């Protein structure tokens with residue numbers, strides 16, 4: 143059976159048997175915070191457990207690397223919406239050790255794109271349109287520095303209220319241990 147069919151079949155049963163009942167909650171976060179973290183598979187269940195958060199406790203935003211790279215990109219917009227419209231009073235940015243974005247080489251991804259049929263002309267067109275693809279695909283060298291940089295982007299954002307603490311942490315993807323990088327109460 144194909145993946146999507148498996149999902150739909152399971153979902154039918156899930157709804158029919160009312161397995162959703164235990165997840166009932168509201169759209170406002172009980173713990174009044176928004177968390178930005180990485181899409182890493184190891185964190186899907188581990189991170190909420192390690193932070194003691196359940197359905198309804200937090201707003202959760204994810205991307206590759208837990209990165210805030212653009213002040214007016216969709217990540218920053220999500221954080222602002224969480225703060226202004228959804229009662230998140232604090233922001234947590236949680237990177238992790240052994241992240242796929244750590245030491246990611248743009249040339250490697252671009253080579254994979256070529257192998258999957260993307261032409262040199264396509265890459266050139268993007269470059270000529272003024273997009274620096276290499277810069278866009280770049281990862282980071284040091285997770286603590288990366289988290290601290292994202293914290294500072296959010297903290298200093300002109301539209302972020304000054305009284306919102308922005309914390310930076312790094313989680314271990316096997317043990318769930320959190321290391322503090324930036325304590326947002328101390329700014």
Ligand SMILES: [Zn+2]
Nearest residue numbers: 180182241242
């Ligand atoms: Zn990651």
